[in-house]
Amino acid sequence: MIRVVLAEDQAMVRGALAALLSMEPDLEVVGETGxxxxxxxxxxxxxxxxxxxxxxxxxxxxLQAATKVHAELPxxxxxxxxxxxxxxxxxxxxxxxxTGFLLKDAPASDLAAAIRRVAAGGVVVDPALAAQAxxxxxxxxxxxxxxxxxxxxxxxxxADLARSLxxxxxxxxNHLSSAIQKLxxxxxxxxxxxxxxxxxxxxxxxxxxxxxxxxxxxxxGTADP
Amino acid sequence: MIRVVLAEDQAMVRGALAALLSMEPDLEVVGETGxxxxxxxxxxxxxxxxxxxxxxxxxxxxLQAATKVHAELPxxxxxxxxxxxxxxxxxxxxxxxxTGFLLKDAPASDLAAAIRRVAAGGVVVDPALAAQAxxxxxxxxxxxxxxxxxxxxxxxxxADLARSLxxxxxxxxNHLSSAIQKLxxxxxxxxxxxxxxxxxxxxxxxxxxxxxxxxxxxxxGTADP
DNA sequence: TTTCGGGCATGACAGACGTCATACCCGGAC
DNA sequence: GTCCGGGTATGACGTCTGTCATGCCCGAAA
Numbered sequence: 001m002i003r004v005v006l007a008e009d010q011a012m013v014r015g016a017l018a019a020l021l022s023m024e025p026d027l028e029v030v031g032e033t034g035x036x037x038x039x040x041x042x043x044x045x046x047x048x049x050x051x052x053x054x055x056x057x058x059x060x061x062x063l064q065a066a067t068k069v070h071a072e073l074p075x076x077x078x079x080x081x082x083x084x085x086x087x088x089x090x091x092x093x094x095x096x097x098x099t100g101f102l103l104k105d106a107p108a109s110d111l112a113a114a115i116r117r118v119a120a121g122g123v124v125v126d127p128a129l130a131a132q133a134x135x136x137x138x139x140x141x142x143x144x145x146x147x148x149x150x151x152x153x154x155x156x157x158x159a160d161l162a163r164s165l166x167x168x169x170x171x172x173x174n175h176l177s178s179a180i181q182k183l184x185x186x187x188x189x190x191x192x193x194x195x196x197x198x199x200x201x202x203x204x205x206x207x208x209x210x211x212x213x214x215x216x217x218x219x220x221g222t223a224d225p
Numbered sequence: 226m227i228r229v230v231l232a233e234d235q236a237m238v239r240g241a242l243a244a245l246l247s248m249e250p251d252l253e254v255v256g257e258t259g260x261x262x263x264x265x266x267x268x269x270x271x272x273x274x275x276x277x278x279x280x281x282x283x284x285x286x287x288l289q290a291a292t293k294v295h296a297e298l299p300x301x302x303x304x305x306x307x308x309x310x311x312x313x314x315x316x317x318x319x320x321x322x323x324t325g326f327l328l329k330d331a332p333a334s335d336l337a338a339a340i341r342r343v344a345a346g347g348v349v350v351d352p353a354l355a356a357q358a359x360x361x362x363x364x365x366x367x368x369x370x371x372x373x374x375x376x377x378x379x380x381x382x383x384a385d386l387a388r389s390l391x392x393x394x395x396x397x398x399n400h401l402s403s404a405i406q407k408l409x410x411x412x413x414x415x416x417x418x419x420x421x422x423x424x425x426x427x428x429x430x431x432x433x434x435x436x437x438x439x440x441x442x443x444x445x446g447t448a449d450p
Numbered sequence: 451t452t453t454c455g456g457g458c459a460t461g462a463c464a465g466a467c468g469t470c471a472t473a474c475c476c477g478g479a480c
Numbered sequence: 481g482t483c484c485g486g487g488t489a490t491g492a493c494g495t496c497t498g499t500c501a502t503g504c505c506c507g508a509a510a
Contacts, residue, residue, distance in 0.1 A: 009330075010308065010329040010330055011329075011330055011331060011332050011333060012242075012306075012327075012328075012329045012330070012331055012332065012333050012335070012336060013238055013241065013329055014333070015245060015332065015333020015334070016238065016241035016242045016244065016245040016333060017237075017241045018333075019241065019244040019245040019247075019248055019333070020240060020241040020244040020245075022244075023244055081237075083235065102237075103237075104235040104236075104237045104238055105234075105235055105236055105237070106236060106237055107236050107237065107240065108236060108237050108239070108240020108241060108243075108244070109240070110237070111237060142485095142486065142487085143486095144486080144487065144488095154414075154415070154418065155410070155411075155412055155413075155414030155415035155416075155417075155418055157411070157412070157466070157467090158466075158467070159466090167487095167488075167489090168488070168489055168490080170488085170489055170490060170491080171487075171488050171489060171490095173467075173468070173469085174469095174470095174487090174488080174489085175487090175488095176467085176468075177467090177468055177469060177470090180468075180469095181468095181469090185380070186380075186382065186468090187380055187382070187467080187468080187496090188380075188467085188468090189379075189380030189414055190379070190380035191380075192380075193379065193380055367455095367456065367457085368456095369456080369457065369458095382496075382497095383496075383497070384496095392457095392458075392459090393458070393459055393460080395458085395459055395460060395461080396457075396458050396459060396460095398497070398498065398499085399457090399458080399459085399498095399499090399500095400457085400458095401497085401498075402497090402498050402499060402500090405498075405499095406498095406499090411498090412466090412497080412498080413497085413498090
Protein backbone atom coordinates (compact mmCIF):
# COMPACT_ATOMS: atom_id res chain seq x y z
CA MET A 1 0.00 0.00 0.00
CA ILE A 2 1.52 3.30 -1.12
CA ARG A 3 0.82 6.13 1.31
CA VAL A 4 0.23 9.48 -0.38
CA VAL A 5 -0.04 13.02 0.99
CA LEU A 6 -1.73 15.65 -1.20
CA ALA A 7 -0.73 19.31 -1.18
CA GLU A 8 -2.81 21.49 -3.49
CA ASP A 9 -4.29 24.87 -2.71
CA GLN A 10 -7.55 24.62 -4.58
CA ALA A 11 -9.78 22.66 -2.27
CA MET A 12 -12.03 21.30 -4.98
CA VAL A 13 -9.15 20.07 -7.09
CA ARG A 14 -7.56 18.57 -4.01
CA GLY A 15 -10.72 16.71 -3.14
CA ALA A 16 -11.14 15.56 -6.72
CA LEU A 17 -7.58 14.24 -6.85
CA ALA A 18 -8.21 12.40 -3.60
CA ALA A 19 -11.28 10.82 -5.14
CA LEU A 20 -9.28 9.87 -8.20
CA LEU A 21 -6.57 8.19 -6.15
CA SER A 22 -9.04 6.50 -3.85
CA MET A 23 -10.15 4.40 -6.80
CA GLU A 24 -6.74 2.75 -6.97
CA PRO A 25 -6.53 -0.31 -4.75
CA ASP A 26 -2.82 0.02 -4.04
CA LEU A 27 -2.86 3.73 -3.18
CA GLU A 28 -4.02 5.40 -0.02
CA VAL A 29 -4.40 9.16 0.53
CA VAL A 30 -3.31 9.54 4.14
CA GLY A 31 -3.25 13.32 4.34
CA GLU A 32 -4.32 16.50 2.57
CA THR A 33 -3.36 20.13 2.91
CA GLY A 34 -3.80 23.38 1.05
CA UNK A 35 -0.62 24.98 2.37
CA UNK A 36 3.03 24.38 1.62
CA UNK A 37 4.28 25.00 5.10
CA UNK A 38 2.73 22.01 6.78
CA UNK A 39 3.62 19.46 4.17
CA UNK A 40 6.69 18.20 6.01
CA UNK A 41 5.03 17.74 9.38
CA UNK A 42 2.01 16.12 7.79
CA UNK A 43 4.11 13.75 5.70
CA UNK A 44 6.19 12.80 8.72
CA UNK A 45 3.21 12.24 10.98
CA UNK A 46 1.36 10.12 8.42
CA UNK A 47 4.51 8.30 7.31
CA UNK A 48 3.91 9.14 3.68
CA UNK A 49 5.78 7.40 0.91
CA UNK A 50 4.89 10.04 -1.64
CA UNK A 51 3.92 13.72 -1.42
CA UNK A 52 2.14 15.24 -4.37
CA UNK A 53 2.91 18.96 -4.53
CA UNK A 54 1.29 21.75 -6.46
CA UNK A 55 3.64 24.67 -7.08
CA UNK A 56 1.33 27.59 -6.38
CA UNK A 57 0.54 27.34 -2.68
CA UNK A 58 0.35 29.74 0.22
CA UNK A 59 2.89 29.48 2.99
CA UNK A 60 5.59 27.74 1.04
CA UNK A 61 5.56 26.97 -2.65
CA UNK A 62 5.78 23.42 -3.90
CA LEU A 63 9.41 23.69 -4.94
CA GLN A 64 10.50 24.88 -1.53
CA ALA A 65 8.35 22.22 0.09
CA ALA A 66 10.04 19.59 -2.10
CA THR A 67 13.42 20.81 -0.88
CA LYS A 68 12.40 20.38 2.74
CA VAL A 69 10.84 16.98 2.14
CA HIS A 70 13.98 15.81 0.40
CA ALA A 71 16.20 17.10 3.20
CA GLU A 72 14.16 16.01 6.19
CA LEU A 73 12.30 12.88 5.15
CA PRO A 74 14.67 10.32 3.63
CA UNK A 75 12.04 7.72 2.94
CA UNK A 76 9.64 10.09 1.24
CA UNK A 77 9.60 11.13 -2.44
CA UNK A 78 8.16 14.35 -3.81
CA UNK A 79 6.24 14.64 -7.09
CA UNK A 80 5.47 18.08 -8.46
CA UNK A 81 2.05 18.42 -10.09
CA UNK A 82 1.59 21.72 -11.84
CA UNK A 83 -0.45 23.63 -14.38
CA UNK A 84 2.56 25.22 -16.02
CA UNK A 85 5.11 23.40 -18.13
CA UNK A 86 7.77 26.02 -17.56
CA UNK A 87 11.32 24.84 -18.12
CA UNK A 88 12.59 26.72 -15.07
CA UNK A 89 10.07 24.98 -12.86
CA UNK A 90 11.29 21.57 -13.96
CA UNK A 91 14.89 22.58 -13.44
CA UNK A 92 14.22 23.85 -9.97
CA UNK A 93 12.07 20.84 -9.13
CA UNK A 94 14.94 18.53 -9.98
CA UNK A 95 17.38 20.72 -8.07
CA UNK A 96 15.01 20.60 -5.12
CA UNK A 97 15.23 16.84 -5.09
CA UNK A 98 11.83 16.07 -6.54
CA THR A 99 11.52 12.63 -8.10
CA GLY A 100 8.69 13.40 -10.46
CA PHE A 101 7.26 16.29 -12.46
CA LEU A 102 3.75 16.02 -13.85
CA LEU A 103 1.51 18.44 -15.73
CA LYS A 104 -2.17 18.81 -15.00
CA ASP A 105 -2.63 18.63 -18.75
CA ALA A 106 -1.61 15.00 -18.67
CA PRO A 107 -4.30 12.28 -18.69
CA ALA A 108 -5.73 11.42 -15.30
CA SER A 109 -4.46 7.88 -15.61
CA ASP A 110 -0.88 9.14 -15.64
CA LEU A 111 -1.14 10.22 -12.04
CA ALA A 112 -1.46 6.80 -10.43
CA ALA A 113 1.08 5.42 -12.87
CA ALA A 114 3.57 8.12 -11.95
CA ILE A 115 3.06 7.53 -8.24
CA ARG A 116 3.67 3.81 -8.65
CA ARG A 117 6.78 4.37 -10.69
CA VAL A 118 8.23 6.84 -8.22
CA ALA A 119 7.34 4.61 -5.29
CA ALA A 120 9.18 1.80 -7.04
CA GLY A 121 12.32 3.93 -7.20
CA GLY A 122 11.89 5.42 -10.65
CA VAL A 123 11.81 9.01 -11.85
CA VAL A 124 8.96 10.54 -13.82
CA VAL A 125 9.51 13.49 -16.15
CA ASP A 126 7.88 14.55 -19.38
CA PRO A 127 10.57 13.94 -22.02
CA ALA A 128 9.59 16.87 -24.21
CA LEU A 129 9.65 19.31 -21.33
CA ALA A 130 12.96 17.90 -20.15
CA ALA A 131 14.46 18.43 -23.58
CA GLN A 132 13.21 21.99 -23.68
CA ALA A 133 14.54 22.70 -20.20
CA UNK A 134 17.94 21.35 -21.11
CA UNK A 135 18.14 23.19 -24.41
CA UNK A 136 17.19 26.52 -22.88
CA UNK A 137 19.73 26.35 -20.12
CA UNK A 138 19.54 28.17 -16.85
CA UNK A 139 18.34 31.68 -16.26
CA UNK A 140 20.79 34.32 -17.50
CA UNK A 141 19.50 36.72 -14.88
CA UNK A 142 21.45 37.50 -11.74
CA UNK A 143 19.63 37.26 -8.43
CA UNK A 144 19.34 41.02 -8.22
CA UNK A 145 18.03 41.43 -11.74
CA UNK A 146 15.46 38.80 -10.98
CA UNK A 147 14.35 40.58 -7.85
CA UNK A 148 14.00 43.88 -9.62
CA UNK A 149 12.06 42.28 -12.44
CA UNK A 150 9.74 40.57 -9.99
CA UNK A 151 9.12 43.85 -8.20
CA UNK A 152 8.50 45.56 -11.52
CA UNK A 153 5.88 43.02 -12.53
CA UNK A 154 3.14 44.91 -10.72
CA UNK A 155 3.57 48.01 -12.85
CA UNK A 156 5.52 50.06 -10.33
CA UNK A 157 7.57 53.04 -11.47
CA UNK A 158 11.34 53.23 -11.16
CA ALA A 159 10.94 55.49 -8.14
CA ASP A 160 8.64 52.94 -6.48
CA LEU A 161 11.09 50.14 -7.13
CA ALA A 162 13.99 52.16 -5.78
CA ARG A 163 12.07 52.81 -2.59
CA SER A 164 10.86 49.26 -2.05
CA LEU A 165 14.24 47.70 -2.84
CA UNK A 166 16.30 50.36 -1.06
CA UNK A 167 18.31 51.17 -4.16
CA UNK A 168 19.03 54.32 -6.07
CA UNK A 169 16.86 54.95 -9.09
CA UNK A 170 19.86 54.73 -11.35
CA UNK A 171 20.72 51.27 -10.07
CA UNK A 172 17.19 50.08 -10.66
CA UNK A 173 17.38 51.40 -14.19
CA ASN A 174 20.68 49.60 -14.70
CA HIS A 175 19.34 46.25 -13.49
CA LEU A 176 16.23 46.56 -15.60
CA SER A 177 18.21 47.54 -18.65
CA SER A 178 20.53 44.62 -18.12
CA ALA A 179 17.66 42.15 -17.75
CA ILE A 180 15.97 43.56 -20.84
CA GLN A 181 19.10 43.04 -22.89
CA LYS A 182 19.80 39.56 -21.59
CA LEU A 183 16.28 38.48 -22.45
CA UNK A 184 16.43 40.08 -25.87
CA UNK A 185 13.30 42.16 -25.41
CA UNK A 186 12.44 45.83 -25.63
CA UNK A 187 10.96 46.88 -22.33
CA UNK A 188 10.37 45.69 -18.80
CA UNK A 189 6.87 44.43 -19.52
CA UNK A 190 8.12 42.04 -22.17
CA UNK A 191 11.00 41.10 -19.89
CA UNK A 192 8.59 40.16 -17.11
CA UNK A 193 6.50 38.08 -19.47
CA UNK A 194 9.42 36.19 -20.95
CA UNK A 195 10.98 35.52 -17.57
CA UNK A 196 7.66 34.39 -16.17
CA UNK A 197 6.96 32.08 -19.09
CA UNK A 198 10.27 30.35 -18.57
CA UNK A 199 9.74 30.01 -14.85
CA UNK A 200 12.64 32.24 -13.96
CA UNK A 201 10.76 34.57 -11.68
CA UNK A 202 8.92 32.97 -8.76
CA UNK A 203 11.33 32.07 -5.92
CA UNK A 204 15.05 32.75 -5.62
CA UNK A 205 16.56 32.04 -9.04
CA UNK A 206 20.02 30.97 -7.96
CA UNK A 207 22.56 31.61 -5.22
CA UNK A 208 21.59 31.60 -1.55
CA UNK A 209 19.09 33.74 0.26
CA UNK A 210 19.63 37.51 0.01
CA UNK A 211 18.94 37.98 3.70
CA UNK A 212 20.47 41.28 4.73
CA UNK A 213 22.50 41.92 1.63
CA UNK A 214 26.27 42.17 1.53
CA UNK A 215 26.12 45.84 2.30
CA UNK A 216 23.64 48.15 3.90
CA UNK A 217 21.67 50.30 1.50
CA UNK A 218 23.17 53.74 1.27
CA UNK A 219 26.25 53.47 3.44
CA UNK A 220 29.03 53.56 0.91
CA GLY A 221 31.71 55.85 -0.44
CA THR A 222 29.92 58.65 -2.15
CA ALA A 223 26.45 58.00 -0.79
CA ASP A 224 24.07 60.87 -0.10
CA PRO A 225 25.44 63.35 -2.58
CA MET B 226 -30.25 10.31 -12.00
CA ILE B 227 -28.71 13.65 -12.88
CA ARG B 228 -26.77 13.55 -16.14
CA VAL B 229 -23.64 15.72 -16.12
CA VAL B 230 -21.25 16.79 -18.87
CA LEU B 231 -17.79 18.01 -17.85
CA ALA B 232 -15.88 20.67 -19.79
CA GLU B 233 -12.46 21.45 -18.36
CA ASP B 234 -9.26 21.85 -20.29
CA GLN B 235 -6.81 20.28 -17.85
CA ALA B 236 -7.19 16.57 -18.46
CA MET B 237 -6.04 15.51 -15.02
CA VAL B 238 -8.41 17.88 -13.24
CA ARG B 239 -11.19 16.76 -15.55
CA GLY B 240 -10.56 13.14 -14.74
CA ALA B 241 -10.32 13.88 -11.06
CA LEU B 242 -13.63 15.74 -11.09
CA ALA B 243 -15.21 12.81 -12.89
CA ALA B 244 -13.91 10.50 -10.18
CA LEU B 245 -15.29 12.82 -7.53
CA LEU B 246 -18.74 12.90 -9.10
CA SER B 247 -18.77 9.17 -9.76
CA MET B 248 -18.86 8.63 -6.01
CA GLU B 249 -22.30 10.24 -5.82
CA PRO B 250 -25.07 7.71 -6.36
CA ASP B 251 -27.48 10.19 -7.93
CA LEU B 252 -25.02 11.74 -10.38
CA GLU B 253 -23.72 10.37 -13.62
CA VAL B 254 -20.94 11.84 -15.75
CA VAL B 255 -22.18 11.15 -19.26
CA GLY B 256 -19.59 13.11 -21.20
CA GLU B 257 -16.25 14.90 -20.94
CA THR B 258 -14.41 17.37 -23.11
CA GLY B 259 -11.42 19.66 -22.93
CA UNK B 260 -12.73 22.16 -25.48
CA UNK B 261 -15.46 24.76 -25.32
CA UNK B 262 -16.61 24.35 -28.88
CA UNK B 263 -18.01 20.86 -28.61
CA UNK B 264 -19.87 21.35 -25.36
CA UNK B 265 -23.22 21.98 -27.01
CA UNK B 266 -23.14 19.00 -29.35
CA UNK B 267 -21.90 16.73 -26.59
CA UNK B 268 -24.54 17.91 -24.14
CA UNK B 269 -27.28 17.48 -26.73
CA UNK B 270 -26.13 14.03 -27.79
CA UNK B 271 -25.83 12.76 -24.21
CA UNK B 272 -29.00 14.54 -23.08
CA UNK B 273 -27.23 16.26 -20.22
CA UNK B 274 -29.15 17.93 -17.43
CA UNK B 275 -26.11 19.89 -16.28
CA UNK B 276 -22.92 21.06 -17.97
CA UNK B 277 -20.01 21.99 -15.76
CA UNK B 278 -17.88 24.61 -17.52
CA UNK B 279 -14.40 25.85 -16.80
CA UNK B 280 -13.80 29.37 -18.12
CA UNK B 281 -10.34 28.99 -19.59
CA UNK B 282 -10.74 26.58 -22.47
CA UNK B 283 -9.55 26.38 -26.06
CA UNK B 284 -12.05 26.74 -28.88
CA UNK B 285 -14.69 28.65 -26.95
CA UNK B 286 -14.42 29.91 -23.41
CA UNK B 287 -16.81 28.74 -20.73
CA LEU B 288 -18.84 31.93 -20.74
CA GLN B 289 -19.46 31.75 -24.44
CA ALA B 290 -20.25 28.06 -24.14
CA ALA B 291 -22.76 28.86 -21.41
CA THR B 292 -24.46 31.33 -23.74
CA LYS B 293 -24.84 28.70 -26.43
CA VAL B 294 -26.06 26.05 -24.01
CA HIS B 295 -28.64 28.46 -22.64
CA ALA B 296 -29.81 29.41 -26.12
CA GLU B 297 -29.85 25.99 -27.75
CA LEU B 298 -30.60 23.48 -25.00
CA PRO B 299 -33.67 24.51 -23.02
CA UNK B 300 -33.57 21.57 -20.65
CA UNK B 301 -29.91 21.93 -19.79
CA UNK B 302 -28.38 24.18 -17.11
CA UNK B 303 -24.83 25.50 -17.11
CA UNK B 304 -22.65 25.82 -14.02
CA UNK B 305 -19.40 27.76 -14.27
CA UNK B 306 -16.51 26.27 -12.31
CA UNK B 307 -13.51 28.53 -12.23
CA UNK B 308 -10.24 29.30 -10.48
CA UNK B 309 -10.79 33.03 -10.44
CA UNK B 310 -13.35 34.83 -8.34
CA UNK B 311 -13.43 37.84 -10.59
CA UNK B 312 -16.54 39.98 -10.33
CA UNK B 313 -16.69 40.50 -14.08
CA UNK B 314 -16.70 36.75 -14.65
CA UNK B 315 -19.68 36.28 -12.39
CA UNK B 316 -21.53 39.15 -14.08
CA UNK B 317 -20.90 37.74 -17.50
CA UNK B 318 -21.76 34.23 -16.38
CA UNK B 319 -25.15 35.40 -15.20
CA UNK B 320 -25.65 37.42 -18.37
CA UNK B 321 -24.76 34.30 -20.34
CA UNK B 322 -27.58 32.44 -18.68
CA UNK B 323 -25.52 30.29 -16.34
CA THR B 324 -27.40 28.97 -13.35
CA GLY B 325 -24.43 28.45 -11.07
CA PHE B 326 -21.02 29.90 -10.38
CA LEU B 327 -18.54 27.94 -8.30
CA LEU B 328 -14.92 28.51 -7.34
CA LYS B 329 -12.33 25.78 -7.35
CA ASP B 330 -11.33 27.10 -3.95
CA ALA B 331 -14.61 25.84 -2.54
CA PRO B 332 -14.71 22.50 -0.70
CA ALA B 333 -15.08 19.44 -2.90
CA SER B 334 -18.37 18.59 -1.26
CA ASP B 335 -19.89 21.81 -2.60
CA LEU B 336 -19.72 20.54 -6.14
CA ALA B 337 -22.25 17.73 -5.87
CA ALA B 338 -24.43 19.92 -3.66
CA ALA B 339 -24.39 22.70 -6.24
CA ILE B 340 -25.26 20.31 -9.04
CA ARG B 341 -28.21 18.94 -7.10
CA ARG B 342 -29.49 22.37 -6.25
CA VAL B 343 -29.25 23.57 -9.84
CA ALA B 344 -30.85 20.39 -11.14
CA ALA B 345 -33.70 21.01 -8.74
CA GLY B 346 -34.29 24.44 -10.24
CA GLY B 347 -32.19 26.53 -7.89
CA VAL B 348 -29.38 28.96 -8.50
CA VAL B 349 -25.94 28.67 -6.91
CA VAL B 350 -23.75 31.71 -6.39
CA ASP B 351 -21.22 32.62 -3.76
CA PRO B 352 -22.92 35.40 -1.78
CA ALA B 353 -19.71 37.30 -1.04
CA LEU B 354 -18.64 37.31 -4.65
CA ALA B 355 -22.12 38.35 -5.73
CA ALA B 356 -22.05 41.28 -3.33
CA GLN B 357 -18.66 42.34 -4.63
CA ALA B 358 -19.79 42.07 -8.23
CA UNK B 359 -22.84 44.16 -7.55
CA UNK B 360 -20.98 46.81 -5.61
CA UNK B 361 -18.29 47.21 -8.22
CA UNK B 362 -20.69 47.65 -11.07
CA UNK B 363 -19.91 47.01 -14.70
CA UNK B 364 -16.72 47.79 -16.51
CA UNK B 365 -16.22 51.52 -17.10
CA UNK B 366 -14.15 50.75 -20.19
CA UNK B 367 -15.53 51.18 -23.67
CA UNK B 368 -15.14 48.28 -26.07
CA UNK B 369 -12.30 50.03 -27.84
CA UNK B 370 -10.43 50.87 -24.67
CA UNK B 371 -10.74 47.26 -23.65
CA UNK B 372 -9.35 46.07 -26.95
CA UNK B 373 -6.40 48.40 -26.76
CA UNK B 374 -5.70 47.38 -23.19
CA UNK B 375 -5.86 43.72 -24.11
CA UNK B 376 -3.46 44.26 -26.98
CA UNK B 377 -1.16 46.23 -24.71
CA UNK B 378 -1.01 43.43 -22.16
CA UNK B 379 1.80 41.70 -24.03
CA UNK B 380 4.17 44.63 -23.60
CA UNK B 381 3.84 46.04 -27.10
CA UNK B 382 4.84 49.62 -27.84
CA UNK B 383 2.40 52.27 -28.97
CA ALA B 384 3.65 51.89 -32.53
CA ASP B 385 3.03 48.12 -32.39
CA LEU B 386 -0.48 48.63 -31.09
CA ALA B 387 -1.24 51.21 -33.74
CA ARG B 388 -0.15 48.78 -36.42
CA SER B 389 -1.98 45.75 -35.09
CA LEU B 390 -5.20 47.68 -34.41
CA UNK B 391 -5.02 49.82 -37.56
CA UNK B 392 -5.14 53.05 -35.60
CA UNK B 393 -3.00 56.12 -35.46
CA UNK B 394 -0.47 56.24 -32.65
CA UNK B 395 -2.17 59.26 -31.17
CA UNK B 396 -5.48 57.44 -30.95
CA UNK B 397 -3.87 54.52 -29.21
CA UNK B 398 -2.34 56.90 -26.72
CA ASN B 399 -5.71 58.51 -26.17
CA HIS B 400 -7.49 55.23 -25.53
CA LEU B 401 -4.78 54.08 -23.16
CA SER B 402 -4.78 57.37 -21.32
CA SER B 403 -8.54 57.21 -21.00
CA ALA B 404 -8.46 53.65 -19.65
CA ILE B 405 -5.71 54.56 -17.20
CA GLN B 406 -7.76 57.43 -15.84
CA LYS B 407 -10.99 55.45 -15.60
CA LEU B 408 -9.23 52.74 -13.64
CA UNK B 409 -7.50 55.22 -11.39
CA UNK B 410 -3.99 53.92 -12.04
CA UNK B 411 -0.76 55.40 -13.27
CA UNK B 412 0.33 53.47 -16.34
CA UNK B 413 -0.83 50.83 -18.78
CA UNK B 414 0.74 47.97 -16.87
CA UNK B 415 -1.27 48.74 -13.77
CA UNK B 416 -4.32 49.27 -15.94
CA UNK B 417 -3.94 45.81 -17.46
CA UNK B 418 -3.56 44.25 -14.05
CA UNK B 419 -6.58 45.96 -12.53
CA UNK B 420 -8.78 45.22 -15.52
CA UNK B 421 -7.66 41.61 -15.54
CA UNK B 422 -8.26 41.18 -11.82
CA UNK B 423 -11.83 42.37 -12.20
CA UNK B 424 -12.47 40.15 -15.17
CA UNK B 425 -12.97 43.02 -17.58
CA UNK B 426 -10.50 41.89 -20.19
CA UNK B 427 -11.04 38.42 -21.64
CA UNK B 428 -13.86 38.37 -24.22
CA UNK B 429 -15.92 41.27 -25.56
CA UNK B 430 -16.69 43.50 -22.59
CA UNK B 431 -19.99 44.98 -23.80
CA UNK B 432 -21.71 46.00 -26.98
CA UNK B 433 -21.79 43.76 -30.03
CA UNK B 434 -19.00 42.37 -32.10
CA UNK B 435 -16.67 44.92 -33.68
CA UNK B 436 -16.60 43.04 -36.97
CA UNK B 437 -15.58 45.51 -39.63
CA UNK B 438 -15.80 48.61 -37.47
CA UNK B 439 -18.11 51.52 -38.14
CA UNK B 440 -15.54 53.08 -40.37
CA UNK B 441 -12.54 51.86 -42.22
CA UNK B 442 -9.27 52.76 -40.63
CA UNK B 443 -7.76 55.73 -42.35
CA UNK B 444 -10.49 56.75 -44.75
CA UNK B 445 -11.75 59.91 -43.14
CA GLY B 446 -11.65 63.66 -43.57
CA THR B 447 -8.09 64.63 -42.92
CA ALA B 448 -6.52 61.19 -43.11
CA ASP B 449 -3.04 60.69 -44.52
CA PRO B 450 -1.64 64.10 -43.66
C1' DT C 451 -32.94 69.24 -34.34
C1' DT C 452 -29.81 69.68 -31.08
C1' DT C 453 -27.12 67.37 -27.77
C1' DC C 454 -24.13 64.00 -26.17
C1' DG C 455 -21.04 60.08 -25.94
C1' DG C 456 -17.86 57.34 -28.48
C1' DG C 457 -14.24 56.65 -32.05
C1' DC C 458 -10.64 58.79 -34.48
C1' DA C 459 -7.01 62.13 -35.35
C1' DT C 460 -3.32 65.88 -34.58
C1' DG C 461 0.17 68.51 -32.13
C1' DA C 462 2.51 69.96 -28.10
C1' DC C 463 4.59 69.07 -23.75
C1' DA C 464 6.42 67.15 -19.40
C1' DG C 465 7.90 63.29 -17.28
C1' DA C 466 9.17 58.45 -17.29
C1' DC C 467 12.02 55.06 -19.39
C1' DG C 468 16.08 52.64 -21.46
C1' DT C 469 20.98 53.13 -22.76
C1' DC C 470 25.62 54.20 -22.07
C1' DA C 471 30.09 55.56 -20.02
C1' DT C 472 32.25 55.77 -15.87
C1' DA C 473 33.52 54.62 -11.24
C1' DC C 474 33.97 52.31 -6.59
C1' DC C 475 33.68 48.24 -3.62
C1' DC C 476 33.70 43.44 -2.84
C1' DG C 477 34.78 38.38 -3.27
C1' DG C 478 36.31 34.52 -5.85
C1' DA C 479 39.33 32.65 -9.56
C1' DC C 480 43.65 32.37 -11.70
C1' DG D 481 48.37 39.70 -6.37
C1' DT D 482 45.78 40.66 -10.15
C1' DC D 483 41.69 40.04 -12.85
C1' DC D 484 36.95 39.75 -13.43
C1' DG D 485 31.99 39.50 -12.51
C1' DG D 486 28.40 41.35 -9.71
C1' DG D 487 26.23 45.13 -6.98
C1' DT D 488 25.82 49.94 -6.47
C1' DA D 489 25.94 54.71 -7.94
C1' DT D 490 26.04 59.02 -11.00
C1' DG D 491 25.13 61.90 -15.00
C1' DA D 492 23.88 62.57 -19.65
C1' DC D 493 21.26 61.51 -23.66
C1' DG D 494 17.45 60.25 -26.69
C1' DT D 495 13.19 58.05 -26.99
C1' DC D 496 8.78 56.44 -25.38
C1' DT D 497 4.67 57.40 -22.70
C1' DG D 498 0.79 59.74 -20.73
C1' DT D 499 -1.85 64.11 -20.73
C1' DC D 500 -4.28 67.75 -22.67
C1' DA D 501 -6.66 70.83 -25.96
C1' DT D 502 -8.87 70.69 -30.06
C1' DG D 503 -11.31 69.10 -33.95
C1' DC D 504 -14.15 66.01 -37.01
C1' DC D 505 -17.50 62.21 -37.86
C1' DC D 506 -21.16 59.32 -36.53
C1' DG D 507 -25.43 57.41 -34.23
C1' DA D 508 -28.64 57.53 -30.51
C1' DA D 509 -31.25 60.03 -27.24
C1' DA D 510 -33.74 64.05 -25.80
